[in-house]
Amino acid sequence: MKFARIVFAVAGIWGVLILIPLYWMAGTIGRQYPPPITHADFYYGFVAVALAWQIAFLVIAKEPRRFRPLMIPAIVEKFGYCATLLVLYATGELALGQMLVGSPDLLLGALFVAAFFAAR
DSSP states (O other): OOHHHHHHHHHHHHHHHGGGGGOOOOEEEHHHHOOOOHHHHHHHHHHHHHHHHHHHHHHHHOOOOTTTHHHHHHHHHHHHHHHHHHHHHHSSSHHHHHHHHHHHHHHHHHHHHHHHHTTT
């Protein structure tokens, strides 16, 4: 149980720290990885939804046993994002640096799976 608390708390805090700056980085991202962001609604919508998940991770961290069913979509969120990055990289739509941004999510996804079984 302690393991699941730590994993989800770290994931939530890490995610908030990584995502908040994205609200001020749309222009920078567009310059570093052209073309510029042309659909701000999708970009900022992604950041908002991702932040909502970080809050969900923090909720799970409070009571992992109670919120164990919510760990399943959390796992899908992590591996779904990683799979998306991999496909986009494989099709030439992402640079290697952009794909590698998902590396922590792959690790967290594996830890979420372990936490799911540990919280039985």
